[in-house]
Amino acid sequence: MSEVEEVEILLAEDSATDAEVTQRALKKANIGNPLLWVKDGAEALDFLHHRGRYAGRASARPRLVLLDLKMPKVDGIEVLRDIRATPALQTLPVVMLTSSSEESDVVRSYALGVNSYIVKPVESQKVFEEIARLGYYWLIMNRPPS
Amino acid sequence: MKILARKLVSRLSIEDAVTVAFIAALVLMCMVTLLAWYSVTHFIQSTHWVDHTHIVLETVEHAKASSDEALSVAQEFVITGDPTSMAGRDRAITDLQSSLHDLGTLTADNSAQQERLAIVNSHAVARIEFMNAVILARQTGGFEVAQRLIASGQSRGQVNQLRDLLDAMAGEERSLLRQRLLADELSQRRLIGACGALLAVVILIVGLGLFRLRRELHLRQKLADRLERKTIELQTSNKELESFSYSVSHDLRSPLRAIDSFALMLQEDYAAKLDDEGRRYIAVVRDGAQQMGRLIDDLLAFSRLGREPIDALNINPRLGAERAVREVLAAYTGTAPQILVHELPSACGDAVLLHHVWVNLIANAVKYSSKIAAPRIEIGGCIQGSEAVYFVKDNGAGFDMRYADKLFRVFQRLHGANEFPGSGVGLAIVQRVIGRHGGRVWGEGKPDHGAKFFFTLPQAAFV
Known part of the structure; x- marks a missing residue:
């Protein structure tokens, strides 16, 4: 599965429509970095730790993790906590991409070391604009630790 | 007056009411203390008066005894002619004179007694003179002459008059003491009555104050309990509201975004395949979704601003x-x-x-x-x-x-x-x-x- 090994963006999102919108928005902004969409936090952690479905696949770590907050099984906060607690993943850029504008969620995410917190707007035009900007910033402008 | 007082009491705050009651009780207690002090002073004065009267009575008795003694010494001399008995006579006369002088000092404040004492004094002088005359008669004329002088009756009447006068003085002192004691008793009774009444008022004020205070404390406790219950209820409903708005912000916005985004994608990818009416429908769908999104955002803001601490x-x-x-x-x-x-x-x-x-x-x-x-x-x-x-x-x-x-x-x-x-x-x-x-x-x-x-x-x- 060479495509898995090339993953540069890990998108954890339980809503298929939201995932599709995000992918389309990135594609429209000409950000063609290979993206893997996982449906919950458990699968995201399986991918990052090379276990379960992703066992034995020595993929390089992604350049960016986009996390939804509310997901079945393991939610975004738990994934974030796990990433920051794992030495090999500690410096991984993680962006919360969520519908929740609750202050408590923002504070909790930053306390756990999130790199950015984006509230997805309802209005589609803005969604497309913001995701394009997000991709541009994190994948083109930003220099992550290697 | 009563209604006015009640109005005043109920209008006063509990703090003011308690202060007023405390000050009133304090002032009244001071008054009771003053009255008690006054009463004790008065009582000490009364005992002085009793002592004084007893001294006067004793002095009167002493005067009477001295005068009798003087008389009996004179009589003894008349009968025996023994000159040694004369020493007793001089002592008795000195005693009588000193007793009468003491009476004069003791009754200096009473003009009636002073008048009586003046008569007593004159009688005493007359009597001493008479006795001297009798003794002289015995010495010069012998027993017979002296006997006759005594028998002239002058002596007996004088003795009785002097005794009666001294008794009258004693009686006057007794009746004065009685009057004073009666007056004292009356004023003591009044003082005790006044003290009792004041103490009753103090007890009433303190009792009312205590009652008001207890009622206030009870009310405050009840209010505090109610407030605590309400606070708990409020916290519960706030928590519910919070989880509600959390669901709203996440679960409602997500499908709305899907509607708007897919309508947009439809517009972008299939606009050419639709006629004007079809394109208008898509626009209406997007308008509706966006309007609802704004409503949700505003409602959430409204809810959040009501809950955030100031x-x-x-x-x-x-x-x-x-x-x-x-x-x-x-x-x-x-x-x-x-x-x-x-x-x-x-x-x-x-x-x-x-x-x-x-x-x-x-x-x-x-x-x-x-x-x-x-x-x-x-x-x-x-x-x-x-x-x-x-x-x-x-x-x-x-x-x-x-x-x-x-x-x-x-x-x-x-x-x-x-x-x-x-x-x-x-x-x-x-x-x-x-x-x-x-x-x-x-x-x-x-x-x-x-x-x-x-x-x-x-x-x-x-x-």
């Missing part, structure tokens, strides 16, 4: 208003109106929460004056008593004062959405934030003549 500090409202003006104008796509921010009085409030107030009021002013030729917005304020009053005034569409009370309710709008867009939450947010600061909000307006919205803030810290 962090009240001294603020500079002019900076807040100017920041809000910049923010509103940055988001505004039309021609910017003329906005004048006057000097604003300082106040106490939460700058973050008040920012929503300024933004909503200024955004409203900009929105409702957007359709006139020369829109002009004015922001000002002044101090009124302990409050700072601020206003945001525009010369736009205005409103009918008949519906002024509806302005601040959630989802209440006085203009149609196609006339001026909006969710009808902005002024509800304004009222909620200002209400939580302990201030008031109101609006004045006239259709097509602009609107002026006021709000007040306390000048001193209120939490």
Whole structure:
């Protein structure tokens, strides 16, 4: 599965429509970095730790993790906590991409070391604009630790 | 009087009532102490009078005995002629004289007794003279002559008169003592009565004070219990509200975004395959989804601003208003109106929460004056008593004062959405934030003549 090994963006999102919108928005902004969409936090952690479905696949770590907050099984906060607690993943850029504008969620995410917190707007035009900007910033402008 | 007192008592605050009762009880207790002191002093005086009377009575008896002694010595001499008995006579006379002198000193304050004593004195002198005459007669004329002189009867009458007079003096002293003791007893009874009455009043005041205090404490305890129950209820409902708004913010927004995004994708990818009507339908779907998104956002803001704790500090409202003006104008796509921010009085409030107030009021002013030729917005304020009053005034569409009370309710709008867009939450947010600061909000307006919205803030810290 060479495509898995090339993953540069890990998108954890339980809503298929939201995932599709995000992918389309990135594609429209000409950000063609290979993206893997996982449906919950458990699968995201399986991918990052090379276990379960992703066992034995020595993929390089992604350049960016986009996390939804509310997901079945393991939610975004738990994934974030796990990433920051794992030495090999500690410096991984993680962006919360969520519908929740609750202050408590923002504070909790930053306390756990999130790199950015984006509230997805309802209005589609803005969604497309913001995701394009997000991709541009994190994948083109930003220099992550290697 | 009673009704007046009751009115006064019930009008007094519990603190004042307790203070008044305490002071009254203290003053009355002082009065009781003074009366008791007075009573004891009086009692000591009375015992002095009793002693005095007894001394007078003793002296009277002494005088009587001395006079009898003098007489019997004289008689003995007449019978025996023994000159040695004369020494007893001299001693008796000296005793009588000294007793009479003492009586004079003891009854110096009583003129009636002094008159009696004068007569006693003259009788005593006469008697001594008579006895001297008898003794002389015995010495010169012998027993027979002296016997005759005594038998002349002069002596017996004198003796009786002197005794009667001295008895009268004693009687007078006794009756004086009786009168004094009676008067003392009466005044003592009165004093005890007065002390008793005062103590009863003290007990009444202290009792009433205690009753009032207990009732107040009971009431306060009940209030505190009720408050605690209400607080717990409120916390519970706040938690429910929080989880509710959390679901709203996440679960409702997600499908809405899907609707709008996929409608947009439809527009982008399939517009060519649709006719005008089809394209209009998509536009309507997107409008609806976006309108609902804004409603949800505003409602969530409204709910959040009602729950967030207030962090009240001294603020500079002019900076807040100017920041809000910049923010509103940055988001505004039309021609910017003329906005004048006057000097604003300082106040106490939460700058973050008040920012929503300024933004909503200024955004409203900009929105409702957007359709006139020369829109002009004015922001000002002044101090009124302990409050700072601020206003945001525009010369736009205005409103009918008949519906002024509806302005601040959630989802209440006085203009149609196609006339001026909006969710009808902005002024509800304004009222909620200002209400939580302990201030008031109101609006004045006239259709097509602009609107002026006021709000007040306390000048001193209120939490």
